[in-house]
Amino acid sequence: MENLGYYCGSYGLIEDMKIPMNDRVCYFGDGVYDATYTANHMIFALDEHVDRFFRSAEQLNISVSFSKCELKKLLQDMVNKVDSPEQFLYWQVTRGTAIRNHAFPEPDIPSNLWIMIKPGGIKDIYQKFKLITVEDTRFFHCNIKTLNLLPNVIAKQKAVEAGCDEAVFHRGDRVTECAHSNISIINNGVLRTAPLDNLILPGITRGHLLDFCRENKIPVDESPFSLNDLMGADEVIVTSAGALCIAASEIDGISVGGKAPELLNILQQSALKKFQQDTCYNSCF
Template sequence: MKTLGYYNGKYDLIENMTIPMNDRACYFGDGVYDAAFSRNNVIFALDEHIDRFFNSAGLLRIKIPYTKDELKTLLIDMVKKVDAVEQFVYWQVTRGTAMRDHVFPGDDVKANIWITLEPWNIEYKQQKLKLITLEDTRFLHCNIKTLNLLPNVMAAQKAKESNCQETVFHRGDRVTECAHSNVSIIKDGIFKTAPTDNLILPGIARAHIIKMCKRFGIPVDETPFVLRELMDADEVIVTSSGDFCMTACEIDGKPVGGKAPEIVEKLQNALVDEFLEETK
């Protein structure tokens, strides 16, 4: 198959799939999601993505109708059905299907599982990014990978209209994360990244780059940093599951980074090698 969709046990091409209007995702965005990339039918860092998915659901009191192992088995089986070496693998759970009501439906209403898979060309060449900054007006539970992404959508669109690739959010002076990735900095040989509190999503790629820093003896500082530090950094690093370690060359029209290329190259190569090794 070229693409594959799944909804509560039903399979078809994504474009043929339908969902009930009363799925609570339609009214309230009442659900959580996660996503990963697959190569050679191997989903990279699947255990970490599944753990984050179950954590997000638990924080919203959504009961996933599968165990972790059952969901992993389902995802692994599904990637084998799509005719592509590299795939984008997306899954979400919603609280269920019921008549519109703000309160939770009764215990007889079961959660809904959605899965979509589509071919994807993973970019191993690391381009330089142009970024903009924007005040972070999202809610105070950014650690939950919720379906409610309108602020992120608006920020991503503003970046595109500014001929940039990503938006860096900040609350006052404190830098939090980007619209769909994490942001970190390198200064004086130290890798600095925001702590995984309720203001940022605990990115899987963020965790992997921290692991690589520790492997190479690069000090890691997981404390908040501010806009001044962002602009003055030796390197500005953007990480996500699809882009292992991107660097910024411009923020709000001002040049940034480019002062620690050896560290960046070492991290980029190690992260790509890790991905290729685990998905060979």
């Protein structure tokens, strides 16, 4: 089987799955999601992604009708059913199925769990990204991994049309994050990344990057940085579950980075090691 879908207990090929029209996702995007990758049928950073998923649901008052352990077992069982050892694993929960109404449905309506698996692996960590900058016009709850991603979709499409890999959001002069990644910079031997406030997603791989810095005694500065800081940085680093730790070589057509290859290499090697360790064994299953 090349891909697999799941909806509230039903399994099937993704293209054959059917979703009720009254699932609140259809009208309101009323739900949260998370995603990661697998290798050797092992799930990368599973505990951290599941923890963030439950945090996001709690922040939107979505009552999840399953435990973290039940979800992790279900995800692993589904990963085992798909032939490809390298997979993109996605899951989301919505507030439930009810007649369209802006107000929440009755609390006894169960939430709906979706899972999707398709073949896919992480990107080549040593490639160089081309980026563009885009004004960040999203709402002020970017720390919640909601399904309301239209601004991110538009920004990513602008990047594609410009022949680039990712779009960097900024609010005025402050750099926040990318359309579907976090962004950090290295300057004068210090890694700088935006603080964990309501303007950025608390990226799992971003957290790993900070751990790698501490392990290697690389100073970290979690404070806002500007577009000028971004353009003048020694290195510009994009992180996500699929990209891990990829450096940028160009932003808005201007060459950037390439001035701290030793530090960059330390972080990239650490990211690869972390991925390989997570996906070579998993003591939970």
